[in-house]
Amino acid sequence: MASDESLPTLKILMIGPSGSGKSALLIRYCDNQFDNESSTATIGVDFKLKRLSVHGQPYRLNLLDTAGQERFRTLSTSYYRGAAGIILVYDISSRESFNSMERWFEECESNMMEGAKMYLVGGKLDKVQGAGGEAKRKVSEEEGRRLAERWGTVGFMECSAKTGEGVKAAFAECVEGIVKDGGLVAAGGRGRGTVSVAGAEEVDSGCAC
Amino acid sequence: MESLSDTRWDVVISGTGLRHSLLALALSRSNKKILHVDENDYYGGPEAAFSLQEVDEWVEELGKAPTSTLFRNASIWKSEEETSTDSPTLSFSRAYTLTLSPQIIYTKSKLLSRLVSSKVYRQLEFQAVGNWWIYNAEEAVLKRLPNGREDIFQDKNIDNRAKRNLMKFLKFVVDYENQTDVWEAQSESGLDIFLSSKFNFPAHLQIVITALTLSLAPPSETSVKWALPRIARHLTSIGLFGPGFGAVVPKWGGGAEISQVACRAGAVGGGVYVLGTGIENVKVVEAEDTESPAFHLALSNGEAVGTKLYVHEATDKDNGGITTVSKAISIISSSVPSLFRSTVEGSPLAAVSVVVFPPMSLQIADGIQSDPVYIMVHSSETGECPAGQSVLYSTTKSSSLSKIVLQAALESLMNRVPNQGKLLYTLYYEQTAPSGSPLDLSFDDQLLEQVEAQWREVMAEKANEESFMQFEERKGMEAEEEDDNDY
Numbered sequence: 001m002a003s004d005e006s007l008p009t010l011k012i013l014m015i016g017p018s019g020s021g022k023s024a025l026l027i028r029y030c031d032n033q034f035d036n037e038s039s040t041a042t043i044g045v046d047f048k049l050k051r052l053s054v055h056g057q058p059y060r061l062n063l064l065d066t067a068g069q070e071r072f073r074t075l076s077t078s079y080y081r082g083a084a085g086i087i088l089v090y091d092i093s094s095r096e097s098f099n100s101m102e103r104w105f106e107e108c109e110s111n112m113m114e115g116a117k118m119y120l121v122g123g124k125l126d127k128v129q130g131a132g133g134e135a136k137r138k139v140s141e142e143e144g145r146r147l148a149e150r151w152g153t154v155g156f157m158e159c160s161a162k163t164g165e166g167v168k169a170a171f172a173e174c175v176e177g178i179v180k181d182g183g184l185v186a187a188g189g190r191g192r193g194t195v196s197v198a199g200a201e202e203v204d205s206g207c208a209c
Numbered sequence: 210m211e212s213l214s215d216t217r218w219d220v221v222i223s224g225t226g227l228r229h230s231l232l233a234l235a236l237s238r239s240n241k242k243i244l245h246v247d248e249n250d251y252y253g254g255p256e257a258a259f260s261l262q263e264v265d266e267w268v269e270e271l272g273k274a275p276t277s278t279l280f281r282n283a284s285i286w287k288s289e290e291e292t293s294t295d296s297p298t299l300s301f302s303r304a305y306t307l308t309l310s311p312q313i314i315y316t317k318s319k320l321l322s323r324l325v326s327s328k329v330y331r332q333l334e335f336q337a338v339g340n341w342w343i344y345n346a347e348e349a350v351l352k353r354l355p356n357g358r359e360d361i362f363q364d365k366n367i368d369n370r371a372k373r374n375l376m377k378f379l380k381f382v383v384d385y386e387n388q389t390d391v392w393e394a395q396s397e398s399g400l401d402i403f404l405s406s407k408f409n410f411p412a413h414l415q416i417v418i419t420a421l422t423l424s425l426a427p428p429s430e431t432s433v434k435w436a437l438p439r440i441a442r443h444l445t446s447i448g449l450f451g452p453g454f455g456a457v458v459p460k461w462g463g464g465a466e467i468s469q470v471a472c473r474a475g476a477v478g479g480g481v482y483v484l485g486t487g488i489e490n491v492k493v494v495e496a497e498d499t500e501s502p503a504f505h506l507a508l509s510n511g512e513a514v515g516t517k518l519y520v521h522e523a524t525d526k527d528n529g530g531i532t533t534v535s536k537a538i539s540i541i542s543s544s545v546p547s548l549f550r551s552t553v554e555g556s557p558l559a560a561v562s563v564v565v566f567p568p569m570s571l572q573i574a575d576g577i578q579s580d581p582v583y584i585m586v587h588s589s590e591t592g593e594c595p596a597g598q599s600v601l602y603s604t605t606k607s608s609s610l611s612k613i614v615l616q617a618a619l620e621s622l623m624n625r626v627p628n629q630g631k632l633l634y635t636l637y638y639e640q641t642a643p644s645g646s647p648l649d650l651s652f653d654d655q656l657l658e659q660v661e662a663q664w665r666e667v668m669a670e671k672a673n674e675e676s677f678m679q680f681e682e683r684k685g686m687e688a689e690e691e692d693d694n695d696y
Contacts, residue, residue, distance in 0.1 A: 043477070043478065043479040044477065044478065044479075044683065045477065045683070046474075046477045046683040047683075067473060067476035067477040068476050068479075068481065068482075069473065069476045069482050071481070071482075072481075072482060072483045072484065073484075074252075074482040074483065074484045076252050076469035076470075076472060076473060077306075077461075077469065078332070078461065078466055078469035078470055078473070079469075079473065081461060110303060111303075193336045193337065193557055193558040193559065193560045193590045194334050194335065194336060194460075194557075195335050195336060195337050195450055195451055195454070195457060195557050196335075196450060196451075197316070197321045197324070197325060197330060197335050197450055197457060198325045198330060199325075199449075199450065
């Protein structure tokens with residue numbers, strides 16, 4: 001793992017309404033797991049790290065979940081600092097979830113750094129698949145695509161954390177969109193005036209946001 | 210959605226100012242059910258940071274409820290929009306983060322070691338407070354404050370006799386705790402008398418040394434017992450985390466950023482955050498047993514919650530010492546590079562410079578400037594303004610003249626630096642200290658002691674088994690083989 005430290009790091013945020021499946025997507029992507037029972041926000045998970053190569057160049061992804069602060073829309077402006085990409089997630093089986101996306105895009109645009117990229121995900125694809133599934137679909141793929149286009153995201157994907165369908169592709173597309181024009185790729189990620197306050201204790205093993 | 214009333218809360222914390230945010234951080238691994246609310250729809254309370262538009266809203270709110278807060282008499286001045294396109298103007302609202310808490314944090318402060326031991330320092334970026342300047346009225350120039358022994362040796366403005374005395378004093382002050390015989394008899398006297406009687410300091414050196422304490426009072430009203438630990442702190446902090454600086458400031462708004470990062474840590478630990486919701490009514494109830502709520506709280510959103518413990522913001526005003534200061538936050542269209550240029554080899558690029566205007570150094574029509582003025586100059590490296598501009602945080606003790614005094618200091622500063630640019634914006638306000646947290650231009654470790662005391666109260670006997678703000682690294686980011694059961 002130590003060699004990862006020198007890789008360019010991309011901070012990517014998950015945002016969107018409660019219950020849209022942000023954490024499930026993250027856990028599927030990073031740990032390839034899905035917990036059918038868990039419906040509440042995962043306590044104790046601050047961020048996850050994942051290595052991903054795009055066109056032969058490896059990146060270290062630093063993926064942040066909302067820690068439940070989306071529930072009452074109390075994400076702080078500091079959450080957005082240094083983020084190169086923001087993945088906005090809604091639930092395709094919930095109209096209410098989709099309808100709230102306008103506000104999430106607005107919040108995102110006003111807080112994200114200049115040059116950061118947005119990516120839209122319609123989650124819970126498994127719910128609308130199989131016999132009688134289409135009836136559960138409350139948002140068409142076309143609507144999702146149009147919303148993504150209107151806000152100028154670098155991509156859109158419907159996926160399922162449960163089956164894993166589309167998950168890897170969504171993260172990969174998002175990262176490709178970020179790195180395509182140089183973007184906010186920060187090797188180490190710190191400004192030139194940053195000083196270390198950790199003294200001898202510092203062993204940089206974690207977040208380099 | 211599950212309502213807040215359905216949960217039996219262990220702790221309800223009201224207010225997301227620095228103190229209560231640090232408490233939320235301290236409790237973030239306690240497994241307690243914590244509800245953290247703030248009547249404002251932003252984080253940080255009296256330590257918040259704002260965009261220009263948010264400042265407008267804040268000023269308007271203050272105007273509506275002038276008695277209910279620690280802030281008053283807020284007003285905004287903006288330079289007139291000019292028609293010529295090459296004249297500098299303000300950028301868009303969110304290009305700015307103006308903070309109500311530009312406090313510097315000495316590298317010796319326990320706050321830094323607590324932010325490190327609690328692991329949240331990784332979400333923060335710290336920047337150096339570099340040069341300190343003092344305005345010399347006779348020569349009408351800004352002079353570097355000597356930052357240590359080497360500076361003093363090299364300083365051509367100090368004659369040899371004064372140098373010897375100064376060195377003698379510096380040697381004493383870093384060991385003042387062991388040399389009580391030197392100062393204890395004079396502990397209540399003014400710093401000026403002490404420095405002249407014990408160390409033969411001429412007036413201008415008394416002023417220089419007082420400036421290092423960040424005292425808002427003149428030397429004669431700055432007590433020896435208050436000043437000595439602060440001078441010692443200043444001198445022993447230099448070089449601790451690198452050459453050329455002794456204090457740091459978190460990027461993006463100082464204390465405001467710490468409180469947000471601390472609240473996120475609280476949320477990661479399972480705490481529930483609700484903004485724009487205050488506590489309207491508190492009913493203390495006889496708890497049937499230790500598991501029953503002892504407080505019934507009516508929230509301003511109409512919900513009622515029960516909790517075993519209730520931690521609220523102290524807003525009662527303190528009557529001792531300096532309790533009201535006048536502040537101005539100004540934006541200028543210059544990066545004032547001369548203020549940030551370092552003379553110390555290998556020092557990091559400073560993002561903050563401190564400029565001190567000693568008492569009586571400014572020309573004031575119809576009065577005298579009896580108290581010092583401090584201006585913390587923040588470069589665009591702080592993320593608080595666009596490149597090519599700077600944010601200037603000025604502070605002085607409140608008086609009928611303080612607004613004029615701050616203005617004079619600002620003008621004087623701008624006239625003493627090359628390419629000073631144009632003044633684009635000033636927010637003026639007055640701030641009163643809540644009891645127990647005196648207004649200070651540097652972070653006061655006393656606040657951390659208050660947080661620890663509150664943490665002990667909440668943790669009860671469990672406080673003896675755990676160390677305050679001492680946490681393991683969160684392991685959520687590791688591969689699935691990792692055992693997460695420790696948390």
